[in-house]
Amino acid sequence: MTTILIVEDDPTLGEVLQMQIEDLGYQPQLVTSLQAARQALEQTCPGLILLDQQLPDGAGLDLLEEMADRPCMPPVILITGMRDTDLAILAMKAGAYDFIRKPMDVDALNRTIETVLRSQRAMRPVGVKEVQPAGMIGNSPAITAVAKTIGRVAQTNATVLITGESGTGKEVAARAIHKHSGRKGAFVAINCSAIVETLLESELFGHEKGSFTGASTRKLGKFETARDGTLFLDEIGELAPRLQAKLLRVLQEQNFTRVGGNELIQTNARILAATNQDLEAMVREKTFREDLYFRLNVIHLHLPPLRARREDLPELVDHLLARVQAQVHKRITHITKEAWAKLREYPWPGNIRELENVLLRAVILAPGPVLTQELFQLDPPAQPSDEAEVPELISLEELERRQVKAILEYTRWNKGRACEILGIARPTLDRKIAKFGLN
DSSP states (O other), X not given: OOEEEEEOOOHHHHHHHHHHHHHTTOEEEEEOSHHHHHHHHXXXXXXEEEEESEETTEEHHHHHHHGGGSSOOOOEEEEEOXXXXXXXXXXXXXXXXXXXXSSOOHHHHHHHHHHHHHHHHSEEEOOOOSOOOSOOXXXXXXXXXXXXXXXXXXXXXXXXEEEOSTTSOHHHHHHHHHHTTOOOSOEEEXXXXXSOHHHHHHHHHOBOTTSSTTOOSOBOOHHHHTTTSEXXXXXXXXXXXXXXXXXXXXXXXXXXXXXXOOOOXXXXXXXXXXXXXXXXXXXHTTSSOHHHHHHHTTEEEXXXXXXXXXXXXXXXXXXXXXXXXXXXXXXXXXXXXXXXXXXXXXXOTTHHHHHHHHHHHHHHHOSSSEEOGGGOOOOOOOOOOSSOOOOOOOOHHHHHHHHHHHHHHHTTTOHHHHXXXXXXXXXXXXXXXXXXXXX
């Protein structure tokens, strides 16, 4: 039988809570001080704690904050007669599942207790406790194939075009290639869609002092800072035509000039590019250079969407939760089975990036160490129908009949008003009424 630890120094309220918990079918354990609560937690781990804020030897909030470091960390409902709004904030910040003021609504407390313990009975523990280095996460056939390709091409100098939907981890794949390449230089990334064309040229190739207004000093571009390393060009499909031509020359000649300069600068930076666009279609539409496309697409690495590798979801969630918890300084120990079902069934149009954002929001809003399905507000996008919607096939005569009937009903059979709306004369309307058999 599940034990509920009651930490309450008021004997009358303590007795009422004991009877209430017994009526719910659980085993109550009543203590009247923080010290007694600490001793009880050393001996057993209850399913839930009802914790009073004002106790003879301290504040319930103190015990709540201590519990973060204890092996036993059951959900806590903090109970208080104080009217301090900040206390509610502090309680939820410290990890309380709920915060209830005295006098208590008995039915509301019962519902909360049942919700907490039902969640406790159906949970999957979170597997990863420490933040792991970023890398390719998962063991599905789809992601294993990606890893194999990375292993084959990493130590070569070949350019790699990484494709996939937004949020699939294209930069993670690029970093993995660099990590296993053996290159001594840095990994340098730039988003080609985030910078206007005039500034992007300077960011890529650098500029000389005085080359344009505001160029007060010489600046080294990404091609120079990535020397002996890897340059990752994200969203390559957004590159302007003029910069496409300049990039093509760098790939062909392995040299470039800074903006406003004449000196040829050699580079041996390895180029990795990524896009979520269809570059082949862009080539056909003449918005992306065909010769540049072939230069970039020496090796093609396509990342599968998350919906195509659902078996990797547990490992991805554990990995991302560890990172999220480190960011917001909260501890999550379990995810309910209902919540897991919701995560597995969702199509994840935003892929891993969306998953991380969903987990971040859930952890921030979680009242305790358990993530429940209510915390995952997922609205699957409407799925397009495989067949085009076929309009109702009716004759023009039937369409006219319906329109005349609708206007007559709208005007309550005011024929003068109906004629104005339809744009016809009264005799014409009378003929149509007779023709269509309208009454």
